[in-house]
Amino acid sequence: MPDRRSDLAWRPVLAEYTGTMLLVAAVVGSGVMAATLSPDDVGLQLLENSVATTFALGALILIFGPVSGAHLNPVVSIADWFLGRRTRTGLTARALAGYVVAQTAGAITGSILANLMFALPAVEMSRTDRAAGHLWLGETVATAGLVLLIFALVRSGRPGIAPAAVGAYIGAAYWFTSSTSFANPAVTIGRAFTDTFAGITPASVPGFVLAQLGGLLVGVALIHALYPAPHPAALITVRTPTTGTDRRTSVS
Template sequence: MSRFGFGRRLASEGLGTALLLAVVVGSGIMGQRLSAGNDAVALLGNTIATGAGLVVLISIFGPISGAQFNPAVTLAFLVRRELTMGTAAAYLAVQFLGAVAGVWAAHAMFAEPIFQVSAKLRAGPPQVFAEAVATFGLIGTILATLRFRPQFTPAAVGLYITAAYWFTASTAFANPAVTVARSLSDSFAGIAPVSVPGFILGQLIGAGVGVGVFGWLLGQEPPEDAGAVT
């Protein structure tokens, strides 16, 4: 990452997040149009496209900026002191801007109105808890693969999100920028603005717990016989 200037790193985060949202929202629109009202088929198409897109996007942009594309992940690295406050703030800004741009790009591709507000409610404690679980698992996936198998990280994240679309009640947004941007799409992938605060609360809680648990779990300890006199 240090081989690239700060401007290129910001461009990487913004462009990568925009492409991610174009994948998420665009595949949701396509899935809904082709599924003849079958939400399971629409979700399956949305899931496959998102998981595959993540693998590619992280592989492309990871060497430049780290391919975080996610304020929860950026804050996790800030807490772990792997990013400075200034870098984290800049990453957050371009992630949110890129996410909105990606939603608008998806709308344009499918001849939808560019400016929309979602009416799709995703409310209630189970949904908030689901977002906490989804984000907790995402943080664990990232930290563990970066520690043990860094080259597998793009595939691991894509596979985890693919699974989490189906095992969580919320379909695993696990990303505050994605959540805010999807509130601006009244499509299959949308979320009503009134549901956004609960989702983000769950995501931040999940990220915080994930940093604590996996930071401890993956921490290196001295061998049991360290310091023993032989």
């Protein structure tokens, strides 16, 4: 059967752009709303922000999963490309490049959209400093756990529960990691474009992205150790209404 995303079709790229845009709009917009509704309680602000993000992420995976896999995250796309190289079931290098560009552009657009929805300047670079070793460790842990979860589900033939599982993990990681679990290079870049509750200063972005790439390496190593071969159910091909071609079912 053909590779599930053998070429850089415009539908998956549009899905990744739109999905990441809406994800960042949800993260930033709910942060602004939380700061407005609970100005004197940072803990409640984080709760409101994390709950909104959890539900939004689950919904977005349901919407865009059948079109692009709903990666919405460069580390997920890189892992998909790397883990699928031998079986030719992952992204091609060309498609990977398109996904990463679309995700990053979508994240920046999402911040701008959220800013405009709340009558803020369209672009206002964040002044929230998040540069510290313990925060980078938090990002490494958060990203490794996310990669491990997603590809454990895929390789064990359980992609159908990904919307709930991934949303739940990110919601929990808001609270058990010191960094509040960005776990996404594109989202990290996008959040630099808003000086709100969810923002991160541009100077802090490289440290977070490097930590996330470190988490990617840890997550992929754990997948190789724990799930060395995909479950047969993970290799089933289906006819998709979006392209009319066969592609392996997947959620990531």
